[in-house]
Amino acid sequence: MAFTDSIGAATIDGLAYVGGLARLTGGAAKAVFISPFQGKRFHMSRAIHQAMAVGVEALPITSLISFFIGAILAVNAAYELRKFGALHLVASAVAVSMTRELGPLMTAVVVIGRSGSSFAAEIGTMKVNEEIDAMETMALEPISFLVAPKFLAMILMVPCLTAWADFMGVLGGGAFGLAAASFTWGSYIQATLEALIAHDILTGLLKAMFFGLVITAVGCQEGFSTGLGSEQVGRSTTSAVVKSIFAVVMVDLVSTTIFYLTAPR
Amino acid sequence: MSPLPPKKDYIGAMTPMPVKASCAISVRNLRVKYGEREILHGVNFDVPAGETMVILGGSGSGKSTLLRTLVGLERPSSGEIYIMGKEFANISEDERDELRKGIGMSFQSGALFGSMTVGENVALPLQEHTDLDPSTIEIMVRLKLDQVGLSGFENYMPAQLSGGMKKRAAIARALSMDPQVLFFDEPSAGLDPIIAAGIDELILKLKRAFKMSIVVVTHELASAFLIADRMIVLDKGVIVADATTDEMKNSTQPRVRQFLDRVPEPEVTGEIDYLQMLTGDIPPIRQ
Incomplete structure (x- = not known):
C-alpha cells in the first residue's frame, strides 16, 4: 500500500510540475505574442539584453565545444569506417550526426549550464530578497516582466546557436578529414553538402527551439519555487540544471521519434 | 481610556462591523489559511483615512500574514478587505492590479x-x-x-x-505612483537607533505632507508609539486590542501588557501549560 501510495504521490507531483511548466510557458507565450496586441507593454529591451547573454556571449564556448565534438565524431566514425575502406563517408557521418542530434544537444547542454542555471539563480535570489513580491505589489506581472523576455530570447537564440554549432562541428570533422582521411576542404564540404538534406537541418533547429523553451520553463520554475534562505538559491540552481538536462533528453526522444515517423522516405 | 470590550467582540466572525465610507482600509471577518492551518481567525479593523495604523504582535502572531493579505500577496480563505472603499480581496487579478497602482509597499529588506x-x-x-x-x-x-x-x-x-x-x-x-495608502513592513528593523529615528521622522512627514493613510507592521515599541494614531495587537491570529496609542499604553488586557512590558512567555513546565500553549489559550503572565 505504501509503495502504491508513493507512486501515486510521485505521479501527482510530476504532473503538477509539468502543469507548472505549461502555465509558465503559456503565460510567457501570451505576453510575447498576444498581450502586445491588447495594448500591454512587452519588454523588448530586456529581451534583447537576454538574447545577447544567451546567444552572443555563448558563441565562444559553443564554438569550441562543437568543433571538438565534430572532430571526436570524425575520429570515432573513421575508426569503424576504415575497416570497410569507407573513410570517404566520414564527412556524411559527421554532418548528419551534428545537424540531427549532437549540434542541438550539445548546444542545449551549454545553454543549460550558462543560462538555465542563471535564470534559476536570478529569479531565486529575487524571490529570497522579496523582489518578486515587490513586483506584484507594484502591479507588475512577474511572468511578463521576467519570464517572457527570456522565453523570446531563448526560442530565437538557441536555434541560431545550434546552426552555428552545426557549422563548427562540421569544421571540426573537416579538420580531422584533412589531417587523417585524405580530404581537401573542397572535397570535405562537397561530401557534407551531398549527405545533408533540408529535413536534417530543419528538424535539428526545430528541436533546438523546443530545447530553448523547456530550458527557460524549468530554469524559471525552479527560480520561482525557491524556498526561504540563500542556500535555497543554490539548490534551485542545481535542480534547474539536472531537471533541464532530463527534460531536454525527454523532448529529444519524443521529437526525434516524431521526426522519424514523419520523415520523407 | 474606554474599556476594551471582551475578547469575543474582537473576533469578527461573531460581531462583523459595518464598512465605513471614511476609512482608507476596512477589514471584515478576514481569515487566512496556509494549507489546513488557519493563521488569521476572522480579523476586523478599520484604518481611518489620513491616519497611521500600527500592527503590533509577537513572532508568529500573524501580523506579516495580515500585511501580505492586505497588499494582495496572499488570498484570504474568507472575509473582505476594502481599500479606499473598493473590495480588494475577492476580485480578479486584473482588477487587483488596477487597485494596486493606488497603494505603495515598503518591504522589510527594501526589496x-x-x-x-x-x-x-x-x-x-x-x-x-x-x-x-x-x-x-x-x-x-x-x-x-x-x-x-x-x-x-x-x-x-x-x-x-x-x-x-x-x-x-x-x-x-x-x-x-503617489499612492493614497502606504504599507510598511518592519521599517526600522535592523537599523541603528539614529537611522531608525530618521525613518520614523520620514513616515510622520509623509503622513503630514501628503495626508496618506499608512499601515505599519512592527514590533519596535518606541517607533510604534511615535508614529501611530491607532494600534492593533495581534496574538495567535486574533486581534486582542484595537485602540489609540494613549488607550493602548494604559491597556489592562493581559496579552497587551505582556507585550508592552516585555514580559517573557512563561516556561512550559507542566502538562496543562503545554496544552494551553497548543490550544492558544493565553497563559498566565509570570509575576
Missing part, C-alpha cells in the same frame, strides 16, 4: 531590484503604468528621491547603499 540603479527602481512603476515621457519621469524620480533625502543617488546600485538608505530608496519607489 529593491538589484540589477537596476536606484533611479531605475523608482522610475519602474511610472514607466510601466503611465504614458509619461522619459524626461518627466526623470524629474519625478528626482522629486521622490528628494522627498526621502536621497537626492543625487539616482545612479547608485542598491548594493552600494547602507541599510537605512535602502529603506529610504524603497520608500521613494513606493511613493512613485
